[in-house]
Amino acid sequence: MSMTEQQTLQRLAGIIESRKLANGGNPDSSYVARLFAKGDDAILKKIGEEATETVMAAKDARVSGDSTKLLYECADLWFHTLVMLAQYDLTPQQILDELARREGISGIEEKAARKDELRDRDETKKTD
Amino acid sequence: MSMTEQQTLQRLAGIIESRKLANGGNPDSSYVARLFAKGDDAILKKIGEEATETVMAAKDARVSGDSTKLLYECADLWFHTLVMLAQYDLTPQQILDELARREGISGIEEKAARKDELRDRDETKKTD
Amino acid sequence: MSMTEQQTLQRLAGIIESRKLANGGNPDSSYVARLFAKGDDAILKKIGEEATETVMAAKDARVSGDSTKLLYECADLWFHTLVMLAQYDLTPQQILDELARREGISGIEEKAARKDELRDRDETKKTD
Amino acid sequence: MSMTEQQTLQRLAGIIESRKLANGGNPDSSYVARLFAKGDDAILKKIGEEATETVMAAKDARVSGDSTKLLYECADLWFHTLVMLAQYDLTPQQILDELARREGISGIEEKAARKDELRDRDETKKTD
Numbered sequence: 001m002s003m004t005e006q007q008t009l010q011r012l013a014g015i016i017e018s019r020k021l022a023n024g025g026n027p028d029s030s031y032v033a034r035l036f037a038k039g040d041d042a043i044l045k046k047i048g049e050e051a052t053e054t055v056m057a058a059k060d061a062r063v064s065g066d067s068t069k070l071l072y073e074c075a076d077l078w079f080h081t082l083v084m085l086a087q088y089d090l091t092p093q094q095i096l097d098e099l100a101r102r103e104g105i106s107g108i109e110e111k112a113a114r115k116d117e118l119r120d121r122d123e124t125k126k127t128d
Numbered sequence: 129m130s131m132t133e134q135q136t137l138q139r140l141a142g143i144i145e146s147r148k149l150a151n152g153g154n155p156d157s158s159y160v161a162r163l164f165a166k167g168d169d170a171i172l173k174k175i176g177e178e179a180t181e182t183v184m185a186a187k188d189a190r191v192s193g194d195s196t197k198l199l200y201e202c203a204d205l206w207f208h209t210l211v212m213l214a215q216y217d218l219t220p221q222q223i224l225d226e227l228a229r230r231e232g233i234s235g236i237e238e239k240a241a242r243k244d245e246l247r248d249r250d251e252t253k254k255t256d
Numbered sequence: 257m258s259m260t261e262q263q264t265l266q267r268l269a270g271i272i273e274s275r276k277l278a279n280g281g282n283p284d285s286s287y288v289a290r291l292f293a294k295g296d297d298a299i300l301k302k303i304g305e306e307a308t309e310t311v312m313a314a315k316d317a318r319v320s321g322d323s324t325k326l327l328y329e330c331a332d333l334w335f336h337t338l339v340m341l342a343q344y345d346l347t348p349q350q351i352l353d354e355l356a357r358r359e360g361i362s363g364i365e366e367k368a369a370r371k372d373e374l375r376d377r378d379e380t381k382k383t384d
Numbered sequence: 385m386s387m388t389e390q391q392t393l394q395r396l397a398g399i400i401e402s403r404k405l406a407n408g409g410n411p412d413s414s415y416v417a418r419l420f421a422k423g424d425d426a427i428l429k430k431i432g433e434e435a436t437e438t439v440m441a442a443k444d445a446r447v448s449g450d451s452t453k454l455l456y457e458c459a460d461l462w463f464h465t466l467v468m469l470a471q472y473d474l475t476p477q478q479i480l481d482e483l484a485r486r487e488g489i490s491g492i493e494e495k496a497a498r499k500d501e502l503r504d505r506d507e508t509k510k511t512d
Contacts, residue, residue: 007133008227009227010133012227040187041440044186044187044436044440045437045440047183048179048183048304048435048439049429051176051179051205051308051432052176052308052428052429052431052432052433053429053432054175054212055172055175055176055311055312058212059312059316070216071222071223072226074209074212074213075230078206078227081205081206084202085202088186088189090195090202094199095203096131096133096136096137099140099206099207172312173305173308175308176304176307176309176311177304177308180301180304180435180436181304183304183436184297184301184443188443191447264389264390265389265480268483300442300443303439304435304439307432307435308432310465310468314424314428314468323472323473326474328482330465330479331486333465334462334465334483337438337461337462341458344442344445345451346451346455346458348389349389350455352389354456355392
């Protein structure tokens with residue numbers, strides 16, 4: 001992998017950035033420029049689509065024993081989150097920093113746990 | 129943040145891996161171990177949930193002008209894709225390699241374009 | 257089915273309406289009142305969740321040959337769309353009227369076709 | 385609209401059924417026949433797509449004060465669940481029966497509550 005020095009996500013983010021119409025991206029020749037031209041909803045719809053395709057590929061992987069398609073669909077999902085981040089002027093580094101900031105999995109689990117506790121507290125009684 | 133993206137993702141993947149029941153993960157004390165104990169569907173359901181929350185946070189960001197929640201939700205989405213990758217014995221490096229393999233955005237756009245062309249061909253005539 | 261006179265969706269919509277806090281719904285005893293108390297995002301998140309569970313149950317149905325779980329998950333999805341409609345002061349009858357207004361499937365297909373055509377036009381050239 | 389909800393849904397289901405290839409549906413002229421020709425994944429992907437579009441339209445409705453688009457997107461979501469039901473040889477009447485079988489909202493809330501309780505039990509301790 002020749003990407004060691006120039007990091008993959010950062011590099012992709014740079015190319016995606018260059019596809020913005022303000023940066024000379026051409027919707028006639030670039031899929032990403034076309035997404036930017038269509039705007040927020042077209043990009044967000046892709047998040048829902050690619051998430052669904054990822055879930056379907058994961059179900060298929062258990063039946064076929066082959067996870068190649070799951071890998072592709074997950075790459076598609078990550079790629080379209082990069083387009084979304086660019087659309088909202090965020091960077092993949094900020095996502096990685098947020099993940100690191102939670103001080104490893106313990107911090108993430110604490111956050112997820114707090115979310116669960118709030119939900120649990122909300123949904124304790126349900127006799128109706 | 130002095131870590132490279134590979135380091136951050138690999139470190140997270142390593143901690144997630146350690147939460148597998150076979151590696152001593154304890155569902156009583158760890159959110160991730162609990163997801164592993166529940167199995168495929170619980171993990172895949174989170175992909176759908178976090179994608180929906182990401183889309184909602186993006187819509188909110190346009191109204192509030194603040195994309196902090198979008199950043200958090202996108203981090204949650206990526207985090208749960210890492211759990212899914214571990215569940216299917218895949219690594220984030222394989223996703224990065226796949227993204228790099230497409231030789232930058234051009235390759236990705238070609239792939240997305242081929243997908244579109246197939247769909248376009250399928251859906252050309254629709255008079256019924 | 258004793259529902260022939262009093263129609264199922266209409267009857268469910270009426271009960272859901274009665275769970276609104278303004279109509280005396282009690283979040284301590286009612287799941288639906290609790291959703292209303294939490295607000296838009298909690299309800300919309302359920303749409304994404306139940307859609308994902310429906311997709312997973314459909315994949316499972318092909319493997320097991322049993323579509324019982326798919327039926328349950330689809331009922332859950334419809335039920336939570338009824339809660340959403342109530343939250344936005346819409347009724348299931350308006351959805352049925354919209355479906356009927358499209359004058360049967362031909363009208364619906366025309367609409368879907370127009371959507372496709374717009375997309376096709378947008379995504380014709382993609383050489384980059 | 386003088387049709388009952390059962391009549392509207394049954395009529396739609398009947399037209400959709402007639403679009404199956406085995407029933408003479410023509411993918412060249414019918415959007416639904418084209419979905420059937422593509423198979424399970426194309427249909428299930430639409431569930432994920434339309435759910436995402438419904439959620440986005442609901443967010444927009446709060447900003448614009450106009451829920452017309454939400455109504456359309458929810459109709460699209462229901463329509464594609466009807467196509468899915470046909471694909472899996474299920475009928476909308478079975479969904480209505482399942483909703484009625486839960487004996488009104490109390491039964492549904494009990495079911496949702498049981499689901500929550502199971503989840504709560506699973507996710508009680510999360511200190512890591």
